[in-house]
Amino acid sequence: MEDKILEIRNISKSFPGVKALDDVSFDVYRGEVHALAGENGAGKSTLMKILNGNYKRDTGTICIDGKEVNVQTPNQAKAEGISIIFQELNLIPSISIAENIFLGRLPCKGGVVDRKTLEEKTRKALSRVGLGDMDPKSLVGTYSVAQQQMIEIARALSYDETKIILMDEPTATLTKAECDVLFDVIRSLKKEGMTVIYISHKMEEIFEICDRITIIRDGKVIDTAPLGEITVRQITEKMVGREITDQFPKRPKLAADAEEMLRIEDFSHKNVYKDISFSVRKGEVLGLAGLVGAGRTEIARGLFGIDFRDSGRIYIRGKEVKINTPMSAIRHGLCYLSEDRKTEGLMGTLSVRLNLTASNLDSVMKRGVLSARREKEVTGRLVKRLDVRTPSLEQRTENLSGGNMQKVVVGKWLNTDVDIYIFDEPTRGIDIGAKYEIYLLINELVASGKSVIMISSELPEVIGMSDRVLIINKGRIVAEFDGETMTEQDFINNAI
Numbered sequence: 001m002e003d004k005i006l007e008i009r010n011i012s013k014s015f016p017g018v019k020a021l022d023d024v025s026f027d028v029y030r031g032e033v034h035a036l037a038g039e040n041g042a043g044k045s046t047l048m049k050i051l052n053g054n055y056k057r058d059t060g061t062i063c064i065d066g067k068e069v070n071v072q073t074p075n076q077a078k079a080e081g082i083s084i085i086f087q088e089l090n091l092i093p094s095i096s097i098a099e100n101i102f103l104g105r106l107p108c109k110g111g112v113v114d115r116k117t118l119e120e121k122t123r124k125a126l127s128r129v130g131l132g133d134m135d136p137k138s139l140v141g142t143y144s145v146a147q148q149q150m151i152e153i154a155r156a157l158s159y160d161e162t163k164i165i166l167m168d169e170p171t172a173t174l175t176k177a178e179c180d181v182l183f184d185v186i187r188s189l190k191k192e193g194m195t196v197i198y199i200s201h202k203m204e205e206i207f208e209i210c211d212r213i214t215i216i217r218d219g220k221v222i223d224t225a226p227l228g229e230i231t232v233r234q235i236t237e238k239m240v241g242r243e244i245t246d247q248f249p250k251r252p253k254l255a256a257d258a259e260e261m262l263r264i265e266d267f268s269h270k271n272v273y274k275d276i277s278f279s280v281r282k283g284e285v286l287g288l289a290g291l292v293g294a295g296r297t298e299i300a301r302g303l304f305g306i307d308f309r310d311s312g313r314i315y316i317r318g319k320e321v322k323i324n325t326p327m328s329a330i331r332h333g334l335c336y337l338s339e340d341r342k343t344e345g346l347m348g349t350l351s352v353r354l355n356l357t358a359s360n361l362d363s364v365m366k367r368g369v370l371s372a373r374r375e376k377e378v379t380g381r382l383v384k385r386l387d388v389r390t391p392s393l394e395q396r397t398e399n400l401s402g403g404n405m406q407k408v409v410v411g412k413w414l415n416t417d418v419d420i421y422i423f424d425e426p427t428r429g430i431d432i433g434a435k436y437e438i439y440l441l442i443n444e445l446v447a448s449g450k451s452v453i454m455i456s457s458e459l460p461e462v463i464g465m466s467d468r469v470l471i472i473n474k475g476r477i478v479a480e481f482d483g484e485t486m487t488e489q490d491f492i493n494n495a496i
Helices: 044-051 074-079 097-101 115-127 145-157 176-191 203-209 232-240 296-304 326-331 341-345 352-357 372-386 402-414 432-447 459-465 488-495
Strands: 004-015 018-029 033-038 059-064 067-069 082-085 164-168 195-199 212-217 220-226 260-269 273-281 285-289 311-316 319-321 334-337 420-424 451-455 468-473 476-482
Touching (some): 004 044, 004 195, 018 059, 074 082, 082 145, 145 164, 176 203, 212 232, 285 459, 296 334, 296 420, 326 334, 352 402, 402 432
Parallel strands (some): 018 220, 164 195, 285 451
Antiparallel strands (some): 059 067, 212 220, 468 476
């Protein structure tokens, strides 16, 4: 750990209304996996984009192998040995793996693509991430998200100059088994002398795969330390700038006679889920747990009327209702926060203001006309309540950090008068401090008499936040547990 490959000195970057980075300095060593941690909006992704040439720094210097470099574009970054893997996949589903990996630099002979060389180079890149058997000619869109993530890494490694790989939340959509494969790949790259800068909100991952950590808060470096010399609690408190007492906030125990708000009976859909029946009471958080692909999200989408179901009845406060579309679900007092915030939760090209009000325009109307004053009041209140970090209400949501995007998704549903909230992976890709804020919000909702169905792939979260937990295995409910007494072993015994 004596060989510095990357030296970042006094980097600052401002956008209108916000200073994203403030005099950031730290070093990264050759063959190191270096964690970068901080709250959403702390400046992590901004720094990565500066290193990759997507943004220009205002001040500061970057040195690679002791030589100062001036990276102005992603192509220049690649020439200097830097490749990046963004949190959101940047592949084209409708073209082949080979064409994705070598897009813009296809090998040619006589002005024609040299397919043989292309496939050989692709197989070589894929073999480095354990995908040597994959057909280079196959379409990227036919593979799982986890496999596409590996293809992204293969693309980064396909540049002969690559020395440093920037990974921004690479496991956000991966299962535990898929994460293990990724970590094995990272370890093998480390042995080759490759350097990885690894952004993640998952502390267990950071401690498993990383050597040192740099913590950023409000655009400033708070600390850099070996992971053997710092605890999760110390990292968390340095990230948020305050003491963290409980991971999950406490709330009163659900009343035994609480009113039934929702009941579904005999939900079935082809081979996806079958004979699903459960109820949710007023003031209750009902957790749905299971492995990825168990059918949790599909059940929620069927309940909200997004996807067709073969059979099933829905009762709201004991009265049967018909819900076949999202509009009918909203009319009956349900809302659904999708696990895919980018494509289903937000209108990325529109502003924070428009996203927050789109789900309930009546809240900002006066006598049938949009009221700018009401709109400002409603959106300003939601941004303050959720601590959405944005330079203005007119900021396009696609330019926010992942965690702040998630807060906007939550905020748009808070602007509706619904009684039953379906939260599908509500804390995916957000930091510990922001997670705690979401937990407080869930507690606030149920304390006011709302009901929450929460789907989460983070087992401690679903146990810690739920009054009851249903375990889904291969499209069926196989067990039910009290949230206070359920253990991880209960999950393992029933979900696997």
